[in-house]
Amino acid sequence: MRRDIHPHSRPVVFRDRAANASFLIRSTAHSTRTTEWEDGHVYPLVDVEISSAGHPVYTGTSRVVDTAGRVERFERRYGRAAAARH
Template sequence: MKAGIHPNYREICFLDSSNGFKFVTRSCANAKEMITMEDGRELPLFKLETSSESHPFYTGTQKSVDNMGGRVEKFRNRFGKTAAK
């Protein structure tokens, strides 16, 4: 393999900033900060806005479009007749 052309693939800590959930995996993501883990390792820190711990789809708090009060039907009732002209 050629030297100097491959990305820096290493262990990195991802932090969900919405709830403080941390997980460690291997990645090429660029990180500007470092974090000291509970076991004493110092790893690069990459901050996330959402993860599987806070995303509505995975937590079961996602709202379905069908259950939002019939918005599509209300729209069709109000404006469906004007488009036929």
């Protein structure tokens, strides 16, 4: 087997800013930013847009889309006749 062909894995803190949650896991992700973890050690910090802490599939929350309001707004703007022609 060839040596040194795989990226170096190390502990990295991933922070979900929307859910205000952080995770310390092993990763090959690189970052110039660092943070101090609960154990007192300093680790690289990677900010993510969404994680299991804030994703609706994992949290059990769902977003309600206001389709009735959209239809009413369309009918007010363009009238019912315009909607019937299409």
